[in-house]
Amino acid sequence: MRAALFGLALIVAPATLLGQSTSVADRPAVLVADRVFITRDRVLVADGNVEAFQGETRLRASAIRYDQDRGALSIEGPIVLSEGDSTTILADAAELDGELQSGLLRGARMILEQQLQLAAVQINRVEGRYSQLYKAAVTSCKLCEDGEAPLWQIRAKRVVHDEVAQQLYFDEAQFLIKTVPIFYLPRLRLPDPTLDRASGFLAPTVRSTSQLSVGLKLPYFIKIGDHRDLTLTPYLSSKTRTMEFRYRQAFVAGRIEFNGGITRDDLQPDDTRGYLFGSGTFDLRRDYKLDFGIETTSDRSYLNDYGYSVADRLTSELTVSRTRRDEYTRASLLNYQSLRDGDVNDYLPTLVLDGEYQKRYFPARIGGEVRLSLEAHSHRRASDVSANGLGRDVSRLNGDLDWMRRLTFGNGLVSDLQLGTSFGLFNIAQDADYTPRHSDMVPKAAVALRYPMQRREAGGAVQQIEPLVQLAWTGGDRLDIPNEESTLVEYDEGNLLALSRFPRPDRRERGAVMAFGVNWARIDPNGWDANLSVGQVIRDKTDADFSFSSGLEGTQSDFLIAGQLRNDNGFAVIGRGLVDDDFQVAKAELRGVWNYQRGQIAGSYVWLSADDDEERDDNVSEITFDGSYAINNQWQATADWRFDVEDERAARAGLGLSYNNECVQVDVSVNRRYSSSTSVEPSTDFGFNIGLRGFAANTGTERYVRSCGK
Numbered sequence: 001m002r003a004a005l006f007g008l009a010l011i012v013a014p015a016t017l018l019g020q021s022t023s024v025a026d027r028p029a030v031l032v033a034d035r036v037f038i039t040r041d042r043v044l045v046a047d048g049n050v051e052a053f054q055g056e057t058r059l060r061a062s063a064i065r066y067d068q069d070r071g072a073l074s075i076e077g078p079i080v081l082s083e084g085d086s087t088t089i090l091a092d093a094a095e096l097d098g099e100l101q102s103g104l105l106r107g108a109r110m111i112l113e114q115q116l117q118l119a120a121v122q123i124n125r126v127e128g129r130y131s132q133l134y135k136a137a138v139t140s141c142k143l144c145e146d147g148e149a150p151l152w153q154i155r156a157k158r159v160v161h162d163e164v165a166q167q168l169y170f171d172e173a174q175f176l177i178k179t180v181p182i183f184y185l186p187r188l189r190l191p192d193p194t195l196d197r198a199s200g201f202l203a204p205t206v207r208s209t210s211q212l213s214v215g216l217k218l219p220y221f222i223k224i225g226d227h228r229d230l231t232l233t234p235y236l237s238s239k240t241r242t243m244e245f246r247y248r249q250a251f252v253a254g255r256i257e258f259n260g261g262i263t264r265d266d267l268q269p270d271d272t273r274g275y276l277f278g279s280g281t282f283d284l285r286r287d288y289k290l291d292f293g294i295e296t297t298s299d300r301s302y303l304n305d306y307g308y309s310v311a312d313r314l315t316s317e318l319t320v321s322r323t324r325r326d327e328y329t330r331a332s333l334l335n336y337q338s339l340r341d342g343d344v345n346d347y348l349p350t351l352v353l354d355g356e357y358q359k360r361y362f363p364a365r366i367g368g369e370v371r372l373s374l375e376a377h378s379h380r381r382a383s384d385v386s387a388n389g390l391g392r393d394v395s396r397l398n399g400d401l402d403w404m405r406r407l408t409f410g411n412g413l414v415s416d417l418q419l420g421t422s423f424g425l426f427n428i429a430q431d432a433d434y435t436p437r438h439s440d441m442v443p444k445a446a447v448a449l450r451y452p453m454q455r456r457e458a459g460g461a462v463q464q465i466e467p468l469v470q471l472a473w474t475g476g477d478r479l480d481i482p483n484e485e486s487t488l489v490e491y492d493e494g495n496l497l498a499l500s501r502f503p504r505p506d507r508r509e510r511g512a513v514m515a516f517g518v519n520w521a522r523i524d525p526n527g528w529d530a531n532l533s534v535g536q537v538i539r540d541k542t543d544a545d546f547s548f549s550s551g552l553e554g555t556q557s558d559f560l561i562a563g564q565l566r567n568d569n570g571f572a573v574i575g576r577g578l579v580d581d582d583f584q585v586a587k588a589e590l591r592g593v594w595n596y597q598r599g600q601i602a603g604s605y606v607w608l609s610a611d612d613d614e615e616r617d618d619n620v621s622e623i624t625f626d627g628s629y630a631i632n633n634q635w636q637a638t639a640d641w642r643f644d645v646e647d648e649r650a651a652r653a654g655l656g657l658s659y660n661n662e663c664v665q666v667d668v669s670v671n672r673r674y675s676s677s678t679s680v681e682p683s684t685d686f687g688f689n690i691g692l693r694g695f696a697a698n699t700g701t702e703r704y705v706r707s708c709g710k
Helices: 002-016
Strands: 030-032 035-038 043-054 057-067 072-083 087-097 103-112 116-126 130-139 152-162 167-177 180-191 205-209 213-217 220-225 228-237 240-251 254-265 273-283 289-297 313-324 327-338 349-361 369-381 393-408 414-429 437-450 453-456 462-474 511-523 529-539 559-566 571-579 585-596 599-608 620-630 635-644 649-660 664-673 683-692
Touching: 072 103, 087 116, 103 130, 116 152, 289 327
Parallel strands: none
Antiparallel strands: 030 043, 035 043, 043 057, 057 072, 072 087, 087 103, 103 116, 116 130, 130 152, 152 167, 167 180, 205 213, 205 683, 213 228, 220 228, 228 240, 240 254, 254 273, 273 289, 289 313, 313 327, 327 349, 349 369, 369 393, 393 414, 414 437, 437 462, 453 462, 462 511, 511 529, 529 559, 559 571, 571 585, 585 599, 599 620, 620 635, 635 649, 649 664, 664 683
């Protein structure tokens, strides 16, 4: 019977329900119901499980009466009127035109993007674009049938929803938390949830610090176009007047973003303070990429005072690069700005030019790989002082030509061969202690042997062990040039078999060197995975440029010990250390992480011994901790803590608490910085931020909808 009536509706509805076959979007209407008949007064009546379709508009109701003379629909509820996936209207009764675009709905509720609910005594629809709601209440909170008020709502005498402009206009609006009025606005405009970007105010933030007192940040977003925008954020307190800004723009082949602030405050009342951070990336022709970054500030303490960054050295960079399968090219211009106490930027190499080129070849006759590397570098100090290296400028050009080949024998032995030569050209300017020009040509060779072995246990776990040894030689003598770039040497499992463990080519290890070690791993698909690496380096003569804490001092290095332990339950421990024959530790670090169902706990420990060569007068011993815990579906707590064991005091501590559900997001935080210097004072920072959901496009951030209690 229903199928027969559906066929009847297809015939009747285009002619009678709409009156015309050319409706909105030139699509005829379709009517489906349990019963369809025409009265003597030429009124079409559809009764029982009625559904009507017109373009993207879909109507469900108990009954529909269509008066052909008036071209009007009388609809009995409960009514569900849908406009695609974005808008749903629920009503008790309605009077609409034949195209379902204009009319009046009584006892109605509008739902936008399944987020924002607008309830009203009546809704007046105009031309399918405007919906006018009278005596309306607006909220994105879940509404329960127990009559309890939502967490927040906006009540207004009238609300107009413009579907084309994607805006909500409020007349005589009153904001309430539960049933308590908070503020009143005669006029208010807000974006609806379907709008991705629109000019207007964003969620405010309250920030309180021991230095700047209690302040308010009120960001205003300006949509300049479809591909660029500007956000201005006034930050006002009794001690500061700051204007923060963010500018973003997208291009066909790239993007840029700039963040900054301009300040007048009581901390430095006679100065205008500020900062500028910027970044961008662009795709150029022939696979080249352009990247730039800008970091600058007016004084050493500004970034810390306002919580913008904890960096103590700022880097501005312009880089052009290209990466291909067998080729890499890069050219960079960098500028550094140190914020550390005691550093004089004029005496530091703040302007740097750096470039490199690598090319790989695979000759068929001799096998293996031939790698050509060129590196150019120049750094300049602003100072003109020629004594003690305070104004020293250095330029260099270095190149490497290496042949590398791996051989695997039938018994499982693996051999890595390397032959090559390196050259270096150096120019030293503005330093009376060194002659200007230096050059060298350095031959080098290495052979490494590995013997990987594997054993499978009865329970399915697999053990792997790999002893290894390398014999290497680098010829020539070290040039009489200053150590400008290789002052900090890292010795770890990644460079155990390197021909030189210095980070830059202004220093090279010379003479004969033997490195040996063993790698062990156990992989259990049903339990713990573990691996351990142990190694040592032995050379025929000492190298004075290796400091004590590098672990490479003397003819025998410290033992390198590195390992990790992890399982499938989210627990992992990673550690690394340098230990000498007397079990003295030069450097060590340990990091543990546990990811569990409700959150994460992580901690680390770092030890660095005092070393004058690395400008470290005291031992460094620090413990850090950070974690998060989901108290329930809405509440989450976070914490972080850093403790200086050597000084026996905390260096930093922070706590955070957030509440997040379908209609509101609240973040509360407190952070304490205990460390101090001549430019940075200890401070406590309180933060409070509240955001109402439903007036912006869905960001996809996970949130939980509260359930109605009994």
